[in-house]
Amino acid sequence: VKSCTVAVDAMGGDRAPGEIVAGALLAVDQLGVHATLVGREEEVAPLLPSPMPAGVSVMDARDVIAMDDEPASAVRKKKDSSIVRSAQAVRDGAADAMVSAGNTGAAMAAALLRMGRVKGVARPAIAVVLPVPGHGHQILVDAGATTDVSPEWLEQFARMGREYARVRLEIDEPSVGLLSIGEEPGKGDELRKAAYPLLAEVPGFVGNVEGRDFMHAGTADVVVTDGFTGNVALKSLEGALRSLATLVFRVFESSPEAKAAGDVVMPMLLEAAEAYDPDLTGGAVLLGVNGVCVISHGASSETAIVKAMGVAADCVAADVPGLVREAVASAG
Amino acid sequence: VKSCTVAVDAMGGDRAPGEIVAGALLAVDQLGVHATLVGREEEVAPLLPSPMPAGVSVMDARDVIAMDDEPASAVRKKKDSSIVRSAQAVRDGAADAMVSAGNTGAAMAAALLRMGRVKGVARPAIAVVLPVPGHGHQILVDAGATTDVSPEWLEQFARMGREYARVRLEIDEPSVGLLSIGEEPGKGDELRKAAYPLLAEVPGFVGNVEGRDFMHAGTADVVVTDGFTGNVALKSLEGALRSLATLVFRVFESSPEAKAAGDVVMPMLLEAAEAYDPDLTGGAVLLGVNGVCVISHGASSETAIVKAMGVAADCVAADVPGLVREAVASAG
Numbered sequence: 001v002k003s004c005t006v007a008v009d010a011m012g013g014d015r016a017p018g019e020i021v022a023g024a025l026l027a028v029d030q031l032g033v034h035a036t037l038v039g040r041e042e043e044v045a046p047l048l049p050s051p052m053p054a055g056v057s058v059m060d061a062r063d064v065i066a067m068d069d070e071p072a073s074a075v076r077k078k079k080d081s082s083i084v085r086s087a088q089a090v091r092d093g094a095a096d097a098m099v100s101a102g103n104t105g106a107a108m109a110a111a112l113l114r115m116g117r118v119k120g121v122a123r124p125a126i127a128v129v130l131p132v133p134g135h136g137h138q139i140l141v142d143a144g145a146t147t148d149v150s151p152e153w154l155e156q157f158a159r160m161g162r163e164y165a166r167v168r169l170e171i172d173e174p175s176v177g178l179l180s181i182g183e184e185p186g187k188g189d190e191l192r193k194a195a196y197p198l199l200a201e202v203p204g205f206v207g208n209v210e211g212r213d214f215m216h217a218g219t220a221d222v223v224v225t226d227g228f229t230g231n232v233a234l235k236s237l238e239g240a241l242r243s244l245a246t247l248v249f250r251v252f253e254s255s256p257e258a259k260a261a262g263d264v265v266m267p268m269l270l271e272a273a274e275a276y277d278p279d280l281t282g283g284a285v286l287l288g289v290n291g292v293c294v295i296s297h298g299a300s301s302e303t304a305i306v307k308a309m310g311v312a313a314d315c316v317a318a319d320v321p322g323l324v325r326e327a328v329a330s331a332g
Numbered sequence: 333v334k335s336c337t338v339a340v341d342a343m344g345g346d347r348a349p350g351e352i353v354a355g356a357l358l359a360v361d362q363l364g365v366h367a368t369l370v371g372r373e374e375e376v377a378p379l380l381p382s383p384m385p386a387g388v389s390v391m392d393a394r395d396v397i398a399m400d401d402e403p404a405s406a407v408r409k410k411k412d413s414s415i416v417r418s419a420q421a422v423r424d425g426a427a428d429a430m431v432s433a434g435n436t437g438a439a440m441a442a443a444l445l446r447m448g449r450v451k452g453v454a455r456p457a458i459a460v461v462l463p464v465p466g467h468g469h470q471i472l473v474d475a476g477a478t479t480d481v482s483p484e485w486l487e488q489f490a491r492m493g494r495e496y497a498r499v500r501l502e503i504d505e506p507s508v509g510l511l512s513i514g515e516e517p518g519k520g521d522e523l524r525k526a527a528y529p530l531l532a533e534v535p536g537f538v539g540n541v542e543g544r545d546f547m548h549a550g551t552a553d554v555v556v557t558d559g560f561t562g563n564v565a566l567k568s569l570e571g572a573l574r575s576l577a578t579l580v581f582r583v584f585e586s587s588p589e590a591k592a593a594g595d596v597v598m599p600m601l602l603e604a605a606e607a608y609d610p611d612l613t614g615g616a617v618l619l620g621v622n623g624v625c626v627i628s629h630g631a632s633s634e635t636a637i638v639k640a641m642g643v644a645a646d647c648v649a650a651d652v653p654g655l656v657r658e659a660v661a662s663a664g
Binding site: 070131132133134144147148179180181186188189190192210211212213214215216225226227228229231232233234235236237238239240241242243244245246247248250251252254255257258260261262264265268269272273275276 | 402464465466476479480511512513518520521522524542543544545546547548557558559560561563564565566567568569570571572573574575576577578579580582583584586587589590592593594596597600601604605607608
């Protein structure tokens with residue numbers, strides 16, 4: 001069995017290249033994948049042990065796309081950037097997958113431009129994994145790739161998300177819900193009303209789900225929406241969690257008695273709250289492109305990179321692009 | 333000064349009529365408002381003390397719109413329902429405002445049909461108050477009244493929301509943000525891109541805000557979006573809070589040591605978490621109709637009804653419909 005090679009954007013992310021390279025080295029050691037570190041050789045090489053471990057290589061790329069660069073034009077202009085070169089390595093077969101913690105829009109654009117769309121797919125979608133504490137995980141698709149969609153594209157997102165859930169959540173027949181503002185079929189805006197009968201043809205469809213079904217068991221394994229709504233929902237979830245967590249921490253600092261209680265219970269709370277740690281969810285996957293592209297969050301630590309590379313390897317092993325192609329084709 | 337009379341839908345809500353009537357009586361006692369309890373006389377009258385307190389009256393209405401009735405047809409068919417009669421009381425001048433914890437869609441439809449739109453307003457919008465723990469509150473508009481909107485309607489929502497924030501948050505010059513998926517002006521879907529330059533004309537406009545800005549200080553006092561996205565965001569916030577709260581409670585029950593720590597700190601946590609209690613935020617207000625309509629959540633307790641009636645009285649005193657008319661007219 002040929003080991004999977006992951007092109008890792010060594011320059012992308014708030015903590016690049018240090019944490020990225022460290023994560024890639026760990027992944028090679030722990031997961032048995034190969035890593036091609038893409039970025040400025042003179043910045044990446046000094047971070048590597050000597051002799052270079054087996055399975056690690058460096059691919060020089062002179063440009064860097066900044067976190068706040070405008071994605072489309074950055075990808076067009078910076079052809080020798082670590083993000084674009086990573087995507088190109090997948091297209092050329094030099095790597096089986098790419099991982100980036102850099103500019104999300106640029107990673108999407110580079111993957112789309114260099115790898116191209118899967119045959120039959122109208123638009124790509126980002127799938128993110130949400131925790132359902134005590135029960136497992138849930139997938140939200142699209143979390144921000146395609147903001148303006150047609151009902152037909154939502155149906156494709158559902159089919160793509162379902163294939164991904166099979167691989168990522170290890171569920172044979174994932175349930176699929178349409179994110180709306182009421183459970184009844186007629187509820188929602190014009191887009192949702194038009195999409196509902198199309199999604200009803202997707203295996204596992206359970207009808208509309210609502211914002212309050214996120215992170216809760218027994219609703220849907222895959223929640224389908226447009227990239228605008230999905231991104232707003234995802235960040236709203238983050239905002240609420242951060243707001244309540246801040247409040248809890250503040251209470252534990254409010255008095256000596258509270259502090260003492262915190263000494264007992266805080267380690268347990270932090271352990272339980274690991275379910276929400278973005279470093280541990282393994283990044284988002286761009287579905288609908290001809291290759292595996294995993295996007296990790298901007299503040300990724302080495303742990304986040306290990307997880308993202310693990311997800312990338314799983315997607316390669318399962319051939320997610322091939323599953324997506326079949327699922328979309330079967331929709332006729 | 334004539335006291336404000338609030339028509340209270342005595343039959344609406346999961347805990348009606350008991351909690352609703354109890355709340356109305358408390359509000360009359362505590363706030364000095366008058367309450368007209370609208371509902372089945374034989375169900376409402378037995379809940380009232382004898383002699384009837386000053387400022388309390390009953391308006392008989394034979395029908396009840398259930399929580400799961402289809403709003404538009406229920407309002408059309410059940411003309412003698414407590415919701416429709418409450419809205420009619422405001423139109424006829426028998427009451428200055430209405431409060432309902434019943435079917436939200438029906439309350440909106442009844443208010444819109446009976447009171448009519450404020451001159452110049454294209455579509456109504458629901459404004460909800462969100463907590464910013466430790467800092468105050470934030471207003472989200474539209475939280476679900478109008479799901480499919482034009483850029484111009486978003487501009488109106490911004491102007492209406494700003495007037496409401498003045499009254500409700502007691503801020504002279506509230507800041508206004510457009511909910512989008514990136515801070516830069518060009519970020520968002522086609523609707524947001526088209527709305528941005530229009531909102532830039534609204535006083536206090538600070539640009540785009542994101543989902544993670546909810547419940548956090550220093551972003552925007554008023555967050556503007558369409559009713560679909562707003563409802564999804566609101567329920568996502570609820571879902572995340574509930575998910576994390578469940579996890580925290582579970583930790584405190586996980587061992588005797590954790591239980592002991594919980595005995596110390598749980599009362600403080602619950603007190604701090606009151607910021608998130610929907611009973612204490614005073615309900616949502618339907619902006620853009622010719623009258624004051626406050627919608628309280630379905631599980632409203634008597635406390636929620638007191639708060640909602642207080643909000644209704646404040647909106648009447650400040651003449652929110654008049655402020656909305658002027659704000660929309662000033663937009664030219």
